[in-house]
Amino acid sequence: MSDPVLGMVMLGSFVFVVLLGFPVAFTLMAMGIGFGYFSLGDRVFDLLVQRTYAVMANDVLISVPLFVFMGYVIERANILDRLFRSLQLAAGGLPGSLAIATLATCAMFATATGIVGAVVTLMGLLAFPAMLRAGYDARLASGVTCAGGCLGILIPPSIMLILYGATAGESVARLYAAAFFPGLGLALLYALYVLVLSMLRPSMAPELPASERNLPFVTVLTALLTSFVPLAVLIGSVLGAILFGLATPSEAAAMGALGALLLAIVYRALTWARLKESVFLTARTTAMVCWLFVGAYIFTSVFGWLGGHHVIEDIFVNHLKLNTVTFLIVTQLIIFVLGWPLEWSEIVLIFVPIFLPLLPIFGVDPILFGVLVALNLQTSFMTPPVAMAAYYLKGVAPPDVRLTQIFAGCMPFVGLVVMAMTLLYIFPEIATWLPSYLYDLPTGVQGQDLTILPEGGFKESDEPELPPLR
Amino acid sequence: MQAILLGIDRLSGFIGKLFAWCILVLTAVICYEVFARYLFRAPTGWAYDVSYMLYGTLFMMAGAYTLSRNGHVRADFAYRLLPPRRRAALDLTLYLAFFMPALLGMLYFGWNFFLASYGQNEASSVSPTGPYIWPFKFVIPFASALVLLQGMAETARCVICLRDGEFPPRDDDVREMEEVALASASMQHGGQPAKGSTP
Numbered sequence: 001m002s003d004p005v006l007g008m009v010m011l012g013s014f015v016f017v018v019l020l021g022f023p024v025a026f027t028l029m030a031m032g033i034g035f036g037y038f039s040l041g042d043r044v045f046d047l048l049v050q051r052t053y054a055v056m057a058n059d060v061l062i063s064v065p066l067f068v069f070m071g072y073v074i075e076r077a078n079i080l081d082r083l084f085r086s087l088q089l090a091a092g093g094l095p096g097s098l099a100i101a102t103l104a105t106c107a108m109f110a111t112a113t114g115i116v117g118a119v120v121t122l123m124g125l126l127a128f129p130a131m132l133r134a135g136y137d138a139r140l141a142s143g144v145t146c147a148g149g150c151l152g153i154l155i156p157p158s159i160m161l162i163l164y165g166a167t168a169g170e171s172v173a174r175l176y177a178a179a180f181f182p183g184l185g186l187a188l189l190y191a192l193y194v195l196v197l198s199m200l201r202p203s204m205a206p207e208l209p210a211s212e213r214n215l216p217f218v219t220v221l222t223a224l225l226t227s228f229v230p231l232a233v234l235i236g237s238v239l240g241a242i243l244f245g246l247a248t249p250s251e252a253a254a255m256g257a258l259g260a261l262l263l264a265i266v267y268r269a270l271t272w273a274r275l276k277e278s279v280f281l282t283a284r285t286t287a288m289v290c291w292l293f294v295g296a297y298i299f300t301s302v303f304g305w306l307g308g309h310h311v312i313e314d315i316f317v318n319h320l321k322l323n324t325v326t327f328l329i330v331t332q333l334i335i336f337v338l339g340w341p342l343e344w345s346e347i348v349l350i351f352v353p354i355f356l357p358l359l360p361i362f363g364v365d366p367i368l369f370g371v372l373v374a375l376n377l378q379t380s381f382m383t384p385p386v387a388m389a390a391y392y393l394k395g396v397a398p399p400d401v402r403l404t405q406i407f408a409g410c411m412p413f414v415g416l417v418v419m420a421m422t423l424l425y426i427f428p429e430i431a432t433w434l435p436s437y438l439y440d441l442p443t444g445v446q447g448q449d450l451t452i453l454p455e456g457g458f459k460e461s462d463e464p465e466l467p468p469l470r
Numbered sequence: 471m472q473a474i475l476l477g478i479d480r481l482s483g484f485i486g487k488l489f490a491w492c493i494l495v496l497t498a499v500i501c502y503e504v505f506a507r508y509l510f511r512a513p514t515g516w517a518y519d520v521s522y523m524l525y526g527t528l529f530m531m532a533g534a535y536t537l538s539r540n541g542h543v544r545a546d547f548a549y550r551l552l553p554p555r556r557r558a559a560l561d562l563t564l565y566l567a568f569f570m571p572a573l574l575g576m577l578y579f580g581w582n583f584f585l586a587s588y589g590q591n592e593a594s595s596v597s598p599t600g601p602y603i604w605p606f607k608f609v610i611p612f613a614s615a616l617v618l619l620q621g622m623a624e625t626a627r628c629v630i631c632l633r634d635g636e637f638p639p640r641d642d643d644v645r646e647m648e649e650v651a652l653a654s655a656s657m658q659h660g661g662q663p664a665k666g667s668t669p
Contacts, residue, residue: 018545019545019547019548019549020549020560020564021544021545021546021548021549021550021552021557021560021561022544022560022561022564022568022569023537023542023543023544024542024543024544024545025542025543026542026564026568026569026572026573027564027568029568029572029576030564030567030568030569030571030572031568033571033572033575034571045575045576045578045579046579046583048572048575048576048579049576049579049580049583049610050583052530052576052580052610053583053607053610055526056522056525056526056527056529056530056606056609056610057522057526057606058522059518059521059522061525062496062521062522062525064525065493065496065525065528065529066493066496066497066500069493069497075647076647115646115647115648117646117647117648118646118647118648118651120648121647121648121651121652121655122647122651124651124655125651125654125655247504250500250521251500251503251504254496254497254499254500254501254504255500255501255504257493257497258497258501261497276644277644279487279490279491279493279494280486280487280490280643280644281644281646282490282493283486283487283489283490283493283528283529283531283532283535283536284486284532284535284536284539284541285541286493286528286529286532287486287528287529287530287532287533287535287536287541287542288536288541288542288543289529290529290530291529291533291536291542292542292543341545341547342545343543343545345543346543346545385547386545386547392648392652395651395652395655395656396651396652396655397655398659399659
């Protein structure tokens with residue numbers, strides 16, 4: 001068997017072997033070593049150690065434990081109840097106000113913590129029963145809870161984009177800048193959908209009683225100031241520091257972790273027990289992500305060494321005769337389908353690197369591709385059979401809410417994600433404008449290139465004047 | 471036997487939790503670096519090296535701890551539905567065929583990697599202070615030995631499960647918020663304990 005064929009067998013068998021349910025990190029490691037051994041012999045183990053060390057000394061991935069830590073501290077800071085309550089008061093008069101408040105709370109909390117499961121289950125206990133009590137349609141209520149919670153992996157600062165940046169060799173700051181408007185846009189699109197639906201079908205989202213709606217402005221403002229504003233300032237300053245180049249992502253993440261600790265102190269929620277929990281959970285989550293990174297790194301390295309990329313390239317370029325548009329559609333469709341059985345981390349670390357070498361051939365910007373993938377993976381939480389968000393919600397929802405209702409509620413939001421991806425493809429400026437505005441070199445007036453040396457001035461003669469030889 | 475298995479769990483947990491505190495040191499080091507640079511205009515020469523060493527040590531040392539709490543992600547939507555004996559048989563096969571060779575390789579070649587670095591008293595070349603780097607490279611053989619030990623305990627658990635029909639208990643501590651929420655919800659609704667509590 002030739003090496004490229006071996007590579008394809010490796011990739012093909014992985015899809016089945018991973019579904020046996022063994023920890024993915026070790027499956028990847030073993031398959032990389034096993035297939036690499038045919039071609040590399042003992043050197044494959046040197047590759048294993050070198051790749052492990054490369055992950056350990058990677059200065060992009062340092063921000064992973066820091067953001068995870070920040071997330072766990074915020075998650076345990078007793079902030080969610082206040083946040084939901086204040087946003088509910090603020091949304092008071094709008095149609096579907098409870099659903100919109102849920103959506104906003106989920107998006108905000110998920111952005112700050114980055115932990116989808118926690119957001120969905122906590123909101124499933126807090127907001128979901130509140131919506132059902134107010135007479136909301138169970139499908140709408142479950143849709144907003146699931147969809148809102150998933151936004152955490154898209155809206156920066158998100159860990160998924162760090163992992164994408166580390167695998168694709170792209171700047172995390174640029175990725176954050178690119179994902180900013182699409183992330184916010186998707187959240188707005190969700191809110192708009194809820195608003196329109198509640199106006200067209202008031203029975204699905206009945207108005208709150210007047211006592212809940214017409215509260216004095218000061219009450220609403222105080223509620224917002226004590227819950228929404230501090231969290232928004234924390235996220236805003238972390239993100240702002242990264243986007244405006246004041247700090248590297250890892251520095252901003254460390255400052256964010258410090259800010260989260262201060263926030264927890266202010267909310268009188270920082271006990272020794274909670275700090276210990278956050279520290280230990282951070283270690284476990286970081287180990288999970290980074291060992292997976294090690295495994296995926298070895299797997300993709302061996303796949304590349306065997307020449308698997310050439311086969312993929314041959315299929316995409318010569319056999320399927322794709323152009324840029326069809327290439328994007330095919331790759332995103334593959335990622336969408338992979339999102340059914342797999343989770344986002346496996347897709348970003350294993351399958352996205354396989355497509356990366358194809359991007360220059362089809363003239364696709366890797367940053368734009370990253371944002372499209374991030375949007376696409378929103379659906380992986382909501383599509384069966386591994387709809388993590390839906391199962392978490394089912395686990396905490398009252399028993400009479402059926403799983404099919406939850407899936408039915410998620411479907412419109414999956415549709416909205418697909419719509420957002422289409423919009424992003426038609427108007428790529430939504431993603432590319434901010435990074436290019438922030439980081440590209442100014443072209444100056446009349447297309448003058450400011451990076452070249454000006455005329456005159458710094459001229460030096462080619463031949464230095466040396467003293468005559470004696 | 472049970473005492474040995476739980477003892478291994480505790481050892482992994484102890485080392486993982488000990489090095490988990492690296493996250494606080496890491497936060498402090500990087501914040502100090504930022505303050506030093508912006509407030510005192512005096513960036514440090516050691517923060518870069520120290521920060522990646524803390525991060526690398528943190529996640530490597532927590533590998534066995536995570537394995538002992540069954541925290542490594544699995545693509546388990548089908549696996550979860552299998553009866554315990556099937557799961558144990560699958561896991562046992564893959565621990566022997568996949569896990570052991572990979573981790574033995576990482577241990578042996580990682581040890582050589584460390585020795586080569588130790589032999590030349592290697593120092594970091596990426597920052598001006600250039601701290602010794604071989605202690606950091608020692609983390610690879612040490613952490614893989616620990617993960618290997620924990621993996622042996624997991625293998626033994628699979629054998630016990632094949633014999634008894636259910637997985638023996640494992641050491642437990644803090645849980646993810648979603649697990650806590652799921653457990654409390656199933657208590658409230660009076661149903662059976664939450665599904666998906668895989669071994």
